[in-house]
Amino acid sequence: MLDKEKEAFLESVYQSAFDYERDYGYCTQAVIAALDDHFKKIDKEVIKAIHPLAGGGALVGDGTCGALVGAMAAIGCYFGRSKKEFENNSEDWRFSSKLAKKVREKFVEEFGSVICNDVQKEKFGRGYDLWDSEDNKAFNEAGAHEDKCPDVTGKAAEFTAEILLEEGIETAHS
Template sequence: MIDYKNMPREEVLQKAYETAFGYERDYGNCPQSMLATMHDLFGIGDEDAFKSGTGMAGGGALAGQGTCGALVGGFMAIGLVFGRGPDDYKSRKGAGRAYRAAKELHDRFIREFGGVVCKDVQNKIFGRSFNMLDKEEYQLFEKMGGHTDKCTDVVGKVAMWTADIILDELKK
């Protein structure tokens, strides 16, 4: 965990972007790249939380039809910080702060990418979408910069926004 409390905010946000970008470039799996970054920055999450992100990559199961995995990872990180536990869940209390923070992240994502569905984000950043489960399509995704400058940038931006929102919420 970095000493985010004693760092300039812009430095924390830049660290979030660079760390997430690097994880996505080097290891892939957008939600896990997000969770690893938030763990490095804020010390949140454990192995189970990290593992839970695995199947959510590429819009869920690499199918492209669901929510962008980077955004899902951001939602998960917000939940780890501001979410409710089992007791509050059963009493139906305590979710408001997480919902508000997640909505802020959602809205920033929409402003930047125009939608939340993985294939729609791909269309925005590549000019087309890919079937990530098809070997040739996946190779083309990589050739066009999937893990060089495209999805890496998406993950970096979401990490930066998530860190920004967490820092704001922690002040309240």
């Protein structure tokens, strides 16, 4: 893929994730859905399985940002260990963690933390309790699903797509 093609491809991945999060919420699913649109071989059940991991896990904000969780789950879709391979305790299985760590490092460089509430503070100036109705309302009024969370989601998907391309994962259109 030429540099301009790669740049356009990564922008398309970013925009897909941005749009999914803006339109449907749940950053974890938005990342996986965008990567599923652009790459081959993501099991559709993964999108369903990661639904409750958004918003720091169970929407509580004190865990890992769902966009990063979705990004790392996508890495696992390609490079993770299957149940059949549990007994093969090879160092080779650290490879998926190595790639996920690369995504994590880019994420921390961009947002300063992996914790959902910390990312919220970076983007909004404060964290929110998404289970509190007034806080949830303030979160949405502050642009949560207009540009702030969609941007985080788009960047997480873009960081992941770049790594998948580097590792030779086939795009959906190749």
